[in-house]
Amino acid sequence: MDVFGVILPDRNRLAATLAAAARGKGGVPLYLSLLGLAAGLYAIAAIFIQGHAHTINTSNLVPWGLQISTYVYFALLSTGCTFVNFFGHVFFEKQYKPFASRIIFVGIVTAIAAFFSLATEMGRVDRMYNFLLSPNPRSPMFWMGVWYTCYLIAICVEYVNIQTSRHSSRVMWGAFFIAIFTHSTLGSLLGSVSSRVYYYSALMPIYFLFIAFLTGCALTTIIAGLTVKQQKLDAAFHLHPFVTMLRVGLGLALLITFWRTMIGLSAHLEGSEVFSLTLINSVLFGIVVVIVIPYLLLRMGSGANWLIFVGLFIMGTQLKARNDLVTGAFKIPLFRVYDMPEVVHYTPSAYEYLVVVASASLVTVLYIIFERSGVFETRDSKEVR
């Protein structure tokens, strides 16, 4: 099996791509991404060198902040890519084929980018080996680690199969179900926390899966739109599946967001006032901006550029929505003493924002380099059962 030129970029083409970038012919997206990656790596280095006390705005009142939100966001993006890959292969085989390798590749790099962010949130990331030496099978976080590893292996195998023109339905189905297990476990990580009413819900694993589908659809629509433009494909034919999936994703997101909010509002538990406290944001932003407006935008046009814009709009709003979800649980302190505010407000530091930039830039840089090195060029494939 050829690794270079098939799974990884061909050495000569990679050198040519890098040389073009060095000569100033890399294009604005690549340079912006490289700039973002450099700034993000600087922030990550600062977090490790200076420590959390000097770089991060999380506290005992808000133990999880933007970095955990970013982790969740990228993990869900990755899941969404796997879902789209599955539904694309099953229901839209011909329309989907030109994008298959790109989408599963982005699924891999977003999963890696998620860890970029997670690593900076951990107090002692150097002790992660304790997941192996001292595991706790009762912890959803432990199972999250186990499933995430399986998930990464599965999507890497799926990518290799697509790239080597030996796509296997079994692997694709396996990756799909592992993605469901992995990211519903991520949902259960929050949903099983009985002390935080904002999280505590059996809906949470399903919420994560539905949101993963929506964000994955948004990201893959951008990829499909860019590919259609670049390769001058028939936009109406090839983009139709993505529009359909985006509409389904928006419907699922509306359903789960609505019921999560309604059930939360009806709770009479300590801390459940957070649902009424965040109601305006939940309705105006969480439903109108995140779901209704993208749906209306989808009805207004179907061209590649327009769909790229809609995808970017959904991805941007979803990042804020994930942050609202993760940090919303900490708005009401569990035990209010001394000068603690009645409602806790959290504003991420510049370093935290730069970690988001680093994760996003990593995905963009790797995608552009692989794309320009010809890794995603269409190959004849055969289905292997």
Added chain:
Amino acid sequence: MDQFDDRDILDIMHADLQRALKKPRKERRWVMAIDLKKCIGCHACTTGCMSENLTPPDIHYRPVKEEEIGEFPNTAMRFLPRPCMQCDAPTCTPVCPVTATYKRDDGIVAIDYQKCIGCRYCLVACAYGARSADVGRYYTGEFHNQTYEVEDSGEYGKSFKRKSHWHSPVGNARKCHFCIHRVEKGELTRCTTTCLGSATYFGDANDPQALITRVISRLNVFRYKEELGTRPLVYYLT
């Protein structure tokens, strides 16, 4: 001094403690009781705890909540000290992915500072907000500036110096552990000994003769957020 059977309660609890330490660890069951009628809100327990465990800024193992109850003119102040509840059914230990926090056989919920990865899941899961993340803040703002900021607190009977953010307990979750390092040396918890109103009781609830056993068997006892099913080992007397 508060008296019980004509003896100072600290003397009684000290004698109870010596008796408990003669038993194997698994036969002990450390329990605390706080008499809210006696608490005057002086925060001596909080400051005593801070100096005992050398806790950094923003980390209080035993804060005291001050509440105004009733409506004017029939109002009163109520003080509620909150150590870690050392729950028998804790919500923090099952979520730890690396078993760094665990329930000891004597009832204490402990943290292994050398295992903790600082994921803060236990902070999120604790129903009482009793856990804190040590992110490496210093009162002086600078590393190594003051000796007391990097001294060994001796928590859990081990040596930990906060020399930088790569030295535990910086980067770890932290919480009240009933001063187990003192208790195992035959000393009462710091908050018990510093309490001006003698409002804090501590001892082995498995000892039927112990003062703590008599105190928690009174009728005017409740446990904080007991409805959550966490079975706290801290009792409040009203």
